[in-house]
Amino acid sequence: MANNNDAKNNQSESRYIVEVNHLKQYFPIKAGLMQKVVGHVKAVDDVSFRIERGKTMGLVGESGSGKTTVGKTMLRLNEATSGKVLFRGKNVFEATRSELRGLRPKMQMIFQDPYSSLSPRMPISEIIGEAVREHRIVPPSEFEDHLDHVMLQCGLQPYHKDRYPHEFSGGQRQRICIARSLALNPEFVVCDEPVSALDVSIQAQIINLLEELQVTNKIAYLFISHDLSVVQHISDYVGVMYLGDLVEYSGKTDLFANPLHPYTQALLSAVPVPDPNYKMNRIILEGSIPSPANPPKGCKFHTRCPYVMEICKTVVPQTREIEPGHMVVCHLYNEQGTLVDEESEKAI
Numbered sequence: 001m002a003n004n005n006d007a008k009n010n011q012s013e014s015r016y017i018v019e020v021n022h023l024k025q026y027f028p029i030k031a032g033l034m035q036k037v038v039g040h041v042k043a044v045d046d047v048s049f050r051i052e053r054g055k056t057m058g059l060v061g062e063s064g065s066g067k068t069t070v071g072k073t074m075l076r077l078n079e080a081t082s083g084k085v086l087f088r089g090k091n092v093f094e095a096t097r098s099e100l101r102g103l104r105p106k107m108q109m110i111f112q113d114p115y116s117s118l119s120p121r122m123p124i125s126e127i128i129g130e131a132v133r134e135h136r137i138v139p140p141s142e143f144e145d146h147l148d149h150v151m152l153q154c155g156l157q158p159y160h161k162d163r164y165p166h167e168f169s170g171g172q173r174q175r176i177c178i179a180r181s182l183a184l185n186p187e188f189v190v191c192d193e194p195v196s197a198l199d200v201s202i203q204a205q206i207i208n209l210l211e212e213l214q215v216t217n218k219i220a221y222l223f224i225s226h227d228l229s230v231v232q233h234i235s236d237y238v239g240v241m242y243l244g245d246l247v248e249y250s251g252k253t254d255l256f257a258n259p260l261h262p263y264t265q266a267l268l269s270a271v272p273v274p275d276p277n278y279k280m281n282r283i284i285l286e287g288s289i290p291s292p293a294n295p296p297k298g299c300k301f302h303t304r305c306p307y308v309m310e311i312c313k314t315v316v317p318q319t320r321e322i323e324p325g326h327m328v329v330c331h332l333y334n335e336q337g338t339l340v341d342e343e344s345e346k347a348i
Contacts (some may be wrong), residue, residue: 060226061240065244072190132183260332
């Protein structure tokens with residue numbers, strides 16, 4: 001029996017490259033002459049999900065919902081308040097400095113702005129090759145060949161190596177950012193809105209490039225974006241964040257065909273459809289997103305929800321699995337995964 005359990009554990013570890021368990025990231029608010037902590041910004045508040053090897057999880061939500069903070073904290077660019085991030089079964093937050101150095105090449109990030117994330121004083125060969133040399137990814141004799149191979153994979157030519165970032169277009173700069181991450185042979189990459197600063201035609205090229213690299217190198221992505229059309233195209237799974245909470249999580253097909261959370265329904269209603277005869281039932285949310293420093297009690301979305309009930313104002317909703325793999329955090333659904341009758345709920 002022990003051998004069977006070990007086999008199951010190994011199978012689980014091999015399937016999921018990253019597991020996030022109850023992740024919290026609170027930033028202190030300081031005030032006064034003594035800079036005392038008077039509160040906290042709850043940027044990420046108890047988020048859990050898993051990403052399979054070679055798959056893409058899209059993470060969507062309004063600006064300020066905590067998407068980028070999740071990505072940075074997973075890579076330990078921020079020190080988490082609590083929770084766990086398991087990479088290949090090892091807790092990243094418990095790794096020693098030497099262990100973390102060994103993990104860094106396998107966990108990379110592509111930043112949002114290709115204009116500010118590249119040093120203007122370094123040639124492309126140094127931007128891409130600096131970490132390769134530092135982590136000794138390849139022997140010194142193979143360094144130039146490795147750089148050439150990575151650049152060609154990312155649509156760059158080897159003769160570009162001596163040029164500087166200002167000599168490239170926005171799309172080419174993003175390719176340089178991708179090459180910088182890919183050069184370390186990563187297994188997991190956080191893509192923080194990698195195409196939001198680019199023209200639509202260039203966006204398609206970068207998305208296609210990321211998909212090709214994923215197939216070739218078996219890379220898992222956390223794809224952070226506010227563009228639901230891009231997320232629908234590239235993702236295998238989608239998580240929806242609101243004010244630091246993951247309010248819905250499902251496979252791409254299920255989530256776009258049957259959104260359950262009122263917030264998800266509102267987001268999807270805003271996606272443009274390329275059909276002039278199609279009438280979209282747009283859901284307009286009232287008000288603005290509350291402050292993460294002082295979030296509402298109960299369900300954080302209740303101040304803007306069109307289906308708000310009395311229980312929503314005081315009780316934090318639990319995660320419900322409505323369909324296999326389709327999770328939602330909402331009082332509209334009971335433990336059996338069916339819609340709750342509003343009148344009976346108010347009576348409770």
